[in-house]
Amino acid sequence: MQVTFTNRSSHWKEITAIDWDFGDGQHDTGTTYHTAFHKYETHGIYIVKLTVTYDTVVLTYTDSINFYCPKGTLEYQYSFSGCVPFQVMVFPNISLADTAIYKSGGGQILHRIGMQLGSPISFTYLYSGAYLPSIEMIKWTENPETGEIERCVVEWQSTDTFWAIDLQPDFIVNEVYFLDSLVEFERTTSVEPFLLPDSIHWDYGNGDSLWIYNTETELLNGQTTYSAEGTYTVTLTEYCKGCSQSKSYDIEVRGDVGIKELQVTGYKLRVYPNPINGELRIEHGGLEIEHGIIYDIYGRVIDNFQFSSFHSSLTIDISHLAKGMYFLKVDTKVVKFVKE
Numbered sequence: 001m002q003v004t005f006t007n008r009s010s011h012w013k014e015i016t017a018i019d020w021d022f023g024d025g026q027h028d029t030g031t032t033y034h035t036a037f038h039k040y041e042t043h044g045i046y047i048v049k050l051t052v053t054y055d056t057v058v059l060t061y062t063d064s065i066n067f068y069c070p071k072g073t074l075e076y077q078y079s080f081s082g083c084v085p086f087q088v089m090v091f092p093n094i095s096l097a098d099t100a101i102y103k104s105g106g107g108q109i110l111h112r113i114g115m116q117l118g119s120p121i122s123f124t125y126l127y128s129g130a131y132l133p134s135i136e137m138i139k140w141t142e143n144p145e146t147g148e149i150e151r152c153v154v155e156w157q158s159t160d161t162f163w164a165i166d167l168q169p170d171f172i173v174n175e176v177y178f179l180d181s182l183v184e185f186e187r188t189t190s191v192e193p194f195l196l197p198d199s200i201h202w203d204y205g206n207g208d209s210l211w212i213y214n215t216e217t218e219l220l221n222g223q224t225t226y227s228a229e230g231t232y233t234v235t236l237t238e239y240c241k242g243c244s245q246s247k248s249y250d251i252e253v254r255g256d257v258g259i260k261e262l263q264v265t266g267y268k269l270r271v272y273p274n275p276i277n278g279e280l281r282i283e284h285g286g287l288e289i290e291h292g293i294i295y296d297i298y299g300r301v302i303d304n305f306q307f308s309s310f311h312s313s314l315t316i317d318i319s320h321l322a323k324g325m326y327f328l329k330v331d332t333k334v335v336k337f338v339k340e
Contacts, residue, residue: 081162092118098140276339
């Protein structure tokens with residue numbers, strides 16, 4: 001309880017020294033103090049002494065304080081953090097209070113009186129953030145000097161922060177990936193409040209997986225290589241202050257046909273030259289094929305183009321592409337070509 005003491009000594013300008021003895025082993029000394037402030041940690045009766053020195057004259061004034069104010073804390077069950085909605089059970093430890101007001105720090109307020117003061121309380125945090133719960137304890141007591149009933153209010157605030165985490169793992173996937181090529185999954189996770197995860201886990205669905213623990217310095221994207229065609233489920237799981245969430249996508253991995261002629265719906269599709277320097281020529285014989293897609297070795301879409309049923313061939317300028325391997329997808333078939 002915070003108490004204010006006022007020095008009412010006369011001739012205060014002539015005072016050369018002051019000593020406040022608050023009765024609990026604590027002192028405050030000085031030469032010009034008109035007012036002293038002191039916080040008592042426990043209730044009870046205290047003998048307060050004020051010693052004032054006028055040069056060689058020392059005077060002592062004694063009085064008593066008699067107050068019975070409440071005190072208390074909150075004890076917690078389980079973790080201080082979790083995914084929203086985050087629920088935590090708290091156990092009050094309160095004495096000498098008539099009424100207690102429990103505040104979650106996030107807008108939730110609960111009132112308890114009498115025998116209910118020690119009952120467990122559940123706080124639910126619906127929104128992400130950092131919260132400090134507190135208690136306002138109230139005791140009505142008689143002032144021994146005036147005989148009047150006075151209201152004593154003591155507030156206690158937790159030094160332990162509760163974290164409600166909104167964790168939404170996510171990553172970017174492409175329409176198709178190719179055999180024996182390095183595949184990278186770009187992490188786009190959202191975390192509120194903004195925090196780095198404690199750890200993350202990639203499961204690529206091909207028997208390969210990756211744990212990342214040093215999230216401050218390591219790259220958080222996933223990388224793997226697929227050696228067989230098929231559909232794979234890729235899962236990203238993230239852990240942050242007791243909260244864990246996962247996100248999964250199904251991806252398609254296709255092989256390289258490896259020839260210059262493709263058999264599409266009963267017709268031949270010719271792709272040449274290969275390797276190529278400037279223009280890629282595709283002869284489709286007027287097939288009813290709507291469009292084609294060029295991918296790089298990471299499965300990223302590089303170019304889209306449309307076929308015309310009025311022309312039996314299509315020429316694509318790829319001189320702007322960097323040297324390397326690319327894949328051309330037409331209908332359900334894929335062919336590899338090299339840009340020199």
